[in-house]
Every structure is written in C-alpha cells, then in structure tokens.
Amino acid sequence: MKTITNDKQFKATIDELSSLQNRKLATLFLQNVMGLTDKKKYQQLLTLASNKNATEQEYANLQTAIQTMVVETNARCGTDTDWAAQAEHFVAKSALSCVKDANRSNQNSAYDSAMYARMACNFASIADGKSDEQAETQAQYQILIQFLGDK
C-alpha cells in the first residue's frame, strides 16, 4: 500500500489521477469537513456524486447553485468578520471544486478541494480554537491512500 506523508507526495499522486477520479476524490475531501457547515446544503451534490450515470449537464446546473453559495458567503470589504461563516465559505469553495467542468483545462479539483477544506478548518480554529488543520491534513492523506486502494 502506498504511503503519503507530505504534501509533495500528496500533490504528485493527485496529479496522476484522471479528471473524473479527481472529482470523486474532491467530494471525499469535502465530505470530511461537512461538520463545519449545514450538510443539507450539499445533499444534492452528495447524491449526484454517488450516481455513476450523472451527466456533465447535471454538474453544470449544480455549479451555478454552489457558485451562488460561494459568492453569498464572501466576506465583504469592511465588514466585521464572522470566522465560523468564513469557514463555511471555504467549505463552499471546496464544494465548487467538486462540480467544476471535468473537461475544462487547468483543473486540479481534488487538490483544490483539499486545500479549501484545510482553509475551512483554519478559519474554524480562529472561531472556536478547537478545529485542527494539521489533523485535517493527515486525514486527507489517509483518504487518498484509501481511495487509491479502492480504485
């Protein structure tokens, strides 16, 4: 079984995956930070991700809705920051990585999803002093190892 102990290995391994595998893995990273948001908001995405016959059009439709969530949770210039809400914003960004057009260039959706999930943990830790980005990073390595094993 492959071992992954640092981000260099983590990124290099993800780089070798196809865009569809990227999307699947991105969704697993997202699922791991669902505790930082209202899971119900992403139910449609999780259902779609579990459907092997899902079409690009269905993903495109969902992308519009998730893009709206991302924009609506942006911290606006000069507002007093709500750190927990900002954690939710990065969960939304992680979700957006999962639904981006798999055929478009420059996609590294699983890596992007992982990074946004970590940022979400970081913001949650500012809010509650408990969340741990380091633990999330380790969990992501395990998720990737498991994913490669299941492939």
Add this chain to the structure above:
Amino acid sequence: MSNATLEKGINSFVKMIDAPIASFFSSCVSCGMCADACLFYQETGDVKYTPIAKLEPLRRAWEQEYTLFGRLKKLLGLSKKITNEELKQHTELVYNSCTMCARCSMVCPVGNDIAYMIRKMREGMAAGGFAPAGLIGASNRAVEIGSPMGLTLHALSAQIKHAEKATGITINLDKSDVEYMVLLSSMELINFPEYLEAIAKIFKQAGKTWTISSTAFEATNSGIQIGSSDIARILVKRIVDSAEKLKVKTVISPECGHAFTAIRYEGPNLIGRKYNFEVKHILEVLDSFNEAGLLPTEGLEKEKLTFHDPCSLARKGGVIDEPRRLLKKVSDNFTEMTDHGARNWCCGGGGGASAIEEGEPLRLKAFKTKQKQIEETEATTLVTACANCRIVLEEGVEHYNMDMPIVGLTELLAEHLVDKPKQKLKKEAKQ
C-alpha cells in the same frame, strides 16, 4: 440630526474649499464629459448620479461663501440653504454611487480633479455625521483593532501558520533589517489566503528577505474611504513607524487599489514628511524581479485571459505596463478590454462603496458596463490585482450568470513559478 451637527458639516465643507476646489467650480464649462465617464450615470441615466450633481452641496457652500454674487444672495436671503435632508440624500450620492475611480477627473477638458473634490466632500459629510454606518464601523475597527474587518494578530498568526504549512516556508513577523515589509489587506487574508502563500514562494525563489509587522500589517486605509484625514493619518503613521523601526528598505502594498495610493501618494502629505523607505505595489516589485531574472516561470495558461485594471492602481497609480509584462510570461492568449489601463471602467465597488450593504442593487446595475467589456473580449478567465475588485467582480459575474473564473495575478504567477536553485537563476540572469 441636530442643527449644531448640520452646522458642523456645512462649516467643514467651507473649510474644505481650498484653491483647487475654488478653481474647479469657477472653471467648469458644464460640458458634461465627466457625466459620460461615470459608470453610475452611464448605467442608470439618472442625472443625480452625474459627478457634478454629487458635488452640489459643496458647490453651493463655495458660492455662498466665496463669490460676491453668492454672498449677496445669501445676505438677501435668496440663496438655497443646505439642509439636513439634502445631506442625508447625498450620503447615497457621495458614498454608494461614487467609487472615487477618477474616470471623471481624467476626461475633464479643463483639468478638474472631481474625484479629489468628492474626497473633500466626504470629509465634510463625515464631520457632519452623514457617513454610512458600514464605513463608520470599518474605520473604528481599523483604529481599534488594526483591521477594518476585525482581523486580530491571533487571526493573522493562524493565517501565517497555514501558509507556512502549505508552502514549507517560514514567514517572519517583525524581523528587522530585511529588504521588504509586506503589507496585506484583510480582504485578501480572509477571502484569498492563497496570496500570502504566493508571496512566500516568490520571495523565496527570488532570494529576497521580507517580513510582516505585527502592529502594522493592514494596508487598507478606511480613513481615506470614509473621508477622515485624522483616521487616515493614524493608519499611515502606524505603517511608517513600523517600517522605520524595522529598518526596511521598501514597503510593499498588496493587491489592493486604494491601499496603494493611500500609502504611496497620500501618506507623506498626511504625516507632513517624506518616508525613509520606498513604497511599491506588489506588481511593481514582481516586475522588477522579472527584469532581474528572478521570476522564472514555466508553462502557459490554456484559457484566454483578460485583465481588469483596478482604478487606483492604473489610473491613479500609473501601474499599467507591469501587469501586462507579467501576464505575457504566463499567457500567449491575452486580450485587452476595449477601455483598459488608464481608461478602464471601475468594477463598481471601489472607494469603500463595496462596504455599503444597501448600495448593492446600484452596484450590480453599474456592473453592466464591466459585464459588456468582459463579454466583448470572449476571454474565459479574468485576472485582476485587487482583492476588493475581485470580490465585486465575483458578485457581478455571478449575478449576470457569466461563467468566468477570476484570479489574482500574484497567485497566477506563483502557480507557474519554476522551482530552481538560486545560484542557477543568478547565472542565467547574467547571461
């Protein structure tokens, strides 16, 4: 609003009237070119949004105090008084519907700096208590906490830790005798923390020393936005004191438009002396690294790119060629918008306008100009260099259902950075 406060506001208008303002009002030939240059008038067609109409209370204060005819009219009770109601209405006109983008100033055939006058008018409005609540809150937080968005040192430290983990590079707080002191905007740290990672990677590659001040990390200046020279001065002084204490050679303004003009051009006037260091925008610094061969990149973007010039950076700050030279390093498929560089159109959220929640419907309406510009290019990715523009563009793009990712130029360059040892780079630069 009491009469005393109204009086204070009017008095402060009168005090604001300096030589440039007086000459503006007497030299305006009512040609209307400034109106056609303003995106709020352009998109609404409503005359109240013309630059001249926004200045009407200031014009009347000038007329009544500084012209013979106006004084006579005032004496005879024939002049129209400035009222509470009128100033309240002008809050929307001077703050929500003016981004201080200075496009009007650029086109005026007699050289009137209308944006400067709006800034002066904001001073009077703020003194009279007519500033929007959103900007008052931001200014208070900037003075008390050090960030208009409440970003404390604890939160900054968490972001630094995150960037250190993501890049494997140590980021030093309060390190003296380094070359650069990097300023950040709260907007960036909160919405686009990738910017800090990009800076860490680029500076490591270039072999440059840098630090962040724990007492003056914030670049944005809410004092400039609300129109309070006193607050603006406190915020500039904070940066100057830190930079001089740390003995840095250069202070770098981040991807934020107004922060750059505030610290570089307005700062010395506000504190009444020259700095002991240089101030540069991050794109100027990256361009100088590039010229010295210290910014090696590899690969080209596959998407068709276009660039949104932040007004304060391009029109006011003159940083126009630098982003284009940098973009060419990572793209051979770059296209300009019809009006770009010094003639660019504002995103609609500069000058503190994006901090005013109730201004959103108008902002989105005004965004149509930008929408048209972007769509004409047929670009598939929009690049910019201001965190505030980026958020406002994201909102506009989402509102008008445009499928258009928006990226920061510094981050884009960092993504293409070649991981090469320093010695090899220096050798290549010499050849």
